[in-house]
Structures are given as C-alpha cells and as structure tokens.
Amino acid sequence: SLLTPAAKLPGTDGRKMSKSYGNTIMMADPEPVVRQKLKTMVTDPARVRRSDPGNPDVCPVGDLHKIFSSKETMAKVNEGCRSAGIGCIECKGWAADSLLLLLSPMQERRRKFEENPKLAWDILEAGSERARKVSGETMKDVRASMGMSLEYEAPGK
Template identity: 65%
Template sequence: MADSAATISRPRVLSGMRPTGKLHLGNYMGALHNWVNLQNGGQYDCYFFIADWHALTTDYADPSNVLQNTKEVILDYLAAGLDPAQSVLFVQSHVPQHAELHLLLSMITSLGWLERVPSYKEQQENLVGKDLTTYGFLGYPLLQAADILIYQPKFVPVGQDQVAHVELTREVARRFNQYYKLDGRDVLPEPDSLLTPSPKLPGTDGRKMSKSYGNTILLSDPEPEVRRKLKTMVTDPARVRRTDPGDPDKCPVGDLHKVFSPHQTIEKVYAGCRTAGIGCIECKGWAADSLVQILNPIQQRRASYSDSDVQDVLKEGANRARARAEQTMVEVRAAMQLTPMPQAVR
C-alpha cells in the first residue's frame, strides 16, 4: 500500500522497541498505549518498528532468541491495537538503509557525544558479566539516531528518560546540515520529543516493572496466571495483620488500581484499606479483575493473527519503510556528493 498524499501531509512520528521477549504491562502503559492513541487520533503518519539490531548491542554473543522475540513483539504490537492499515509496522533489519545512514553519520559524530549518553555508563555498571567494550554498544545511540532520521520525522514519542537520546539525534542532524546541503536546504530535520504520559507501574515486587527483575505481568498472561502473580504482590508494609489499616498511596497494588481500575473500585480500595475494612487478598482480587478486563481484548486480538498474517504485515511494512527510507537516502547521498546508486542495484 503506497503512502497517500494525505498521509504524507501529516507530521510523521517514529518509535520502536528492542525485542527482548513478550511485552508486559509496563511496556504497554509506557509506550504501546500511547502509540495506539497517536495512531487512532488521525493526526500523525505513524512508523513503529522492532529494533532487532539493537538487541545485538548487548546480546551479540547469543542471538538465539532474537528471531522468536521479534515474532512475539510484533504480535504484541498488533494485539495492543496497532493497525497495519494505519501505521507502518516493520523490523529494523528489513530496511538496510538504517545501516547505510548509520555508517555515514558515524563519519561526523564525535566520540565524546556517545560517551556522555547517560545510559552508556549505567548499562555498563548494571549489565555485569558482559563485555560491553564494543563499538556496537558505544555506537548504539548513533544507530538510534539513524533509525529516527532516516524517516525525517517531526516527532519522536518518548518518556522523560529517553529525551537525551532525542537530543543526541538533534545534534547529529544539526552537524550533518552544517556540513551538507541539498540545493541550499537542510536534508535532515531536527525531530522534537513528543513527551507521552507514563504512569508509575510497579512490578509484583514493588520495583519498576522490568523483565530484568522478573516481576512482570505479561500482556499474554492468561487470567489464572495474572491472579497468581497478583496474590504474591507486595503491599503496604504497615499492614502486618489483617486488622491493621493501610494506605493505598504507599502500596504497589494501590498504584495498579490507580492506572487500571474504574473510579468506583478505587473509592472502595481507599475506604476499605484505610479502615482495615478489606484485606489485601480482596484488594488484589479487585486489581486482578481490572487487569483481566484490559487484557482480555488484547489477548483475543493476539490469537486472531496467524503466522502468515504476521509475515504479511512485516512484508508490507518493510516495503513501505524501505520506500520512505530510500527517499531520504537519495537526498543524503546527493548532499554528500556520493556517486548515485545505479537503478538496478536499488
């Protein structure tokens, strides 16, 4: 399906995720839910991808799970409500122009810019036992910049913790435009961060929901598994005994209610918890009820897609993404005065 003139006239947005396995509620509320709203609002030309090359920056020694994880993530994209008729959904490695632009941008990017990215030292400290002294790990923010700039988007929907990456992308685009012009104009527009709401979502142990902590509730977890995980969830430490009053504002289960439960349930939680009128087991059961209401339609959509459906979605998405990416690369190559690529090679 070719992009229509109406689609092209809308501001473009671009975002993606690394394929680290099935997605969880933290991924959903932190990104996917917002992406679906951007898509359904009709204001934006949406591109959402799976960053499989990025998975290799830390897991290069054992890539055995990347293919299966990519399949799981695209299923979760579709299950959450991303629609291939409204958004371009694709896998990063299916669009080789990402790698070409990354190479060209590496010629002008200072090492100091990459070394000061906040997550560079943080991940080196946190991912103990892995050799991260590789160019791929140092350069992953530049690959991320290429992922963005190849589509010349207006906005990149991110949470506050990702703003630094968008700022690096803007710096790279600015330097490129200083060195290279095409008919006197800039080729790579500087994208803006589109800050999206990301509510506090704790995992079952009270920490931030994360696969690395093993505390997640997956979008694909069946109802019995959701209820089992909720039963083990930590609560307000002040409630040692059933008769002790608690405070939902200090309780991870209370945080889940605030995000997923209807107003009437939240009122019952506050009244019952603060007076010890309800126990934590009952409160967790209400939270599970709310989560199941959210997850049921997601899981029904997931089950409706066959393997061939997924392959068709990714093939169509790759074709559309490659066509758009090549438009940018034609301009980049011309601005850098590189030899035009023969038509047969393209």
C-alpha cells in the same frame, strides 16, 4: 512530571517490576496466572491484620490500582483500605480484574498472530513495500539535489 500515575510499575515483591528479579506479570500470562501472581503480591507492611486500616499510597497493589483501575475502583480501594472495610485479598482481586481488562484484548490479538504467523509477515511485507516506495522517491530527490546520478555514461559518448 510523571507520565503515569505511579513512578514505577511495582513487581509482585514490591520492588520495581523486572524480569531479572523474577517478579513480573507478563503480558502473555493467562488469567489464572495473573490472579495467582497478584494473590501473592506484597501489600502495605503496616497492615498486619484485616481489621488494621491500610494506606494504598504505600502499598504496591495500590500503585497497580493507580495505573490500571478506573476512578470508581480507585475510590473504593481508597475508602475500603483506609477504613479496613476491605481486605487485601479483595483489593488484589479488583487489581487483577482491572489488569485483565487491559491485557485481554492484547492477548487476543497476540493469539491471532501466534495461530497464523503469516499475518505478521504480510503486515511486514506491506510496510516494507510502502517504505521502499517512499524512500526511493526521497533518495531520488537527494541525489538530484546533490548532482549525483545512478546512470552510468561510458567515456567518449
């Protein structure tokens, strides 16, 4: 069974999203870049004109909606696309809105760490210290169960 509503995350060219294909929307892309990439994204090949009904189930933008959009937006996309009530440009705009709603908090957190790298080092150091304490106790138990000791006794004592 699928873990996500779509089998794969579609890239801007309709193939699977991959850096090697150059069809990615990066998590760090600013809003104008995300919107521009989505504007150029391929859509349902059977929908040639605005008046042609589309099928979001075969459209890469529809896959993005399945993953990132709310049920309400998805319902508008399904109805509007299938009835030719909306055009692909409007649909892509809604996809961008949904994607940016998810990306914005992550980008803000990332920005804080970029502006102050010491925050990341402090987190790593604190985690390392906690791990050292836990692993030290675990290793002490392991050595005791195996009859091993780190204490050295000189011969003849």
